[in-house]
Amino acid sequence: MGSANMNRASRRCRRRHLRRRYILRRIIAAVALVLLVVGVVASARASVAHVTAAPDEGGDATASIDFTKALRMAFANGQVEEAEPLQPKSDEDRDKDAAQQELEALAAPMSDEQRRQIYDKAKQTAEQSGAQVMKMTYCVATNGDVGDKSAFANSVDRALNDPRGWPRAGVVFQQVDDGCDVTVTLAAPEKMPTYSTYCSSEYSCRVGADVIINKKRWDGAVDHWLQEGGTLAGYRTMVVNHEVGHALGHIDNEQTCGGDGQKAPLMQEQSMFLNGCTVNQWPLDSELWTTFVGSPA
Template identity: 50%
Template sequence: MRDNDSSDRDPRNVRHDRGGFFLRPLGRTHFACIRDCFHAIRRKASPKVAKSVYRTHCMGTLSVSLVVIVAVIVVATATNARIAAEEDNPPRPSHDDPAVKRPAEQRKDESVQQRNKEMVLGKATVQSALIDRSRREILAGAQATAAASGKSVRQYSYCVSAKGEVGGAGVQQQFENVVFRTLNDARGWPRAGATFTYSADSGQCDFVVYLAQPSLMTSFSDNCSDKYSCRVGNDVIINEARWNGATERMLQAGMSLDRYRSMVINHEVGHRLGHLDNEHVCPGPQALAPLMQEQSIDLHGCAPNEWPTDSELWID
């Protein structure tokens, strides 16, 4: 039985004796409110009661429903319009975006990638192209130095070859490039009047520069060692182990691998020009070692040096 305590009575939640029906709390749908009004009329509630029921409980619900419906329509319309606009006019990337690159930057990246690819596929392509463009200039510089040396100018032709397993065509091309650059460097034998040109015809060579597998060094002569480079007659033999690793003594003394390569080429070709090992020795602590000193074996307190000193500028 429902409690009729007046403290719990709510004008929105009462039983009307004249209408004979019970009104539920707010929160019902608008259609439920209309249904209650219809029942009030059927049960012969007075028009005043029915009108009060509708105004009190249904108008608020109707107003809220209309507001919600309008808001949903507005949001849906705006969303559809934005989607349509994006489809018709997609956003353009900004140049500030690091992922977006200007044409010049893209071309630069492609150039770098191509250059790296060439280096990976084989150093011969890159290095031969470089040497082809500068070979004449290098030789012209050597000829000018030789002419200005005041000594008799001598022109030598050399070939390049390999013996044993010393690497592919790329390694041999790199080897020839370094030989050419070193022999015609203005700091080297051109100061003694010598210039050098490469020949692919073994019958036209004054001497041959070999890159040789260490275990095959003694095949040129029993006097050669598998630890160091050697010269036998017109054969200048560069030990592949020294070419790729220099010697610990020289590296500790501060000579880089590139400098060591220049030193060993100039030293062994120096023998072909008539020089002997240790014909000059270290003049004093930290002085430049003479080129023909056996620096790979002992520096004798000198600083490593890859170029002929003034006292070595002669050709036999």
């Protein structure tokens, strides 16, 4: 019995010794982990400060970037994929983005209240023009496979009632369903000659009370307009104002380009030539007249 008791005591002593060694190893591992985390945080702070100081104090930005990469890999257990660096947009890309935003804004849906606000602002401009204020009513139509009519209608409304346009001549515009002064139609190219033998499948046209906008030009403008810095939204505005200008009493090329670098007259056939002028979608001051007699605004 004495020998058995001694063996049991020896085993208990050994287990206590092993347990203490296990606890000691766990403590050492925990302390090491804490020290590692503290070191990583301190290094990260130093790296941030180093990057901040780099432009003025000669910091090594490359070293900071390498450390950042290593830090990401440490936290992701070495499974981090290097992300492609963001490239700054070029001037050309920024111009394309701005042109697209302008195009979307021109055709964007609008509520009845927004439409009323556009009309009221145009009327205010017309009243301040010193000319007799008149209202031209217009219908919107399509002819052929031309897509969304509502986007076209929104673009026409915004173009015609923009305070930079014909409201400066005392005219405001209101879309109605019937009984209109003019009908503004978006037509497929092959439909253009059906309005008149003078209408070409290449350009827009006006025949009597019909203002016909060529879908080919609506979608792509003309090369020289875009090459001279014009946008598709600007071209759409120009062609609507130009063709409606005929219904107000104006004729093509009634006023010539004033010289290289000057704005082209609105009624110049800018779809065909610029003659050294810059693109322009609004009537010049010298074009602010009309023979149209409409209803009171």
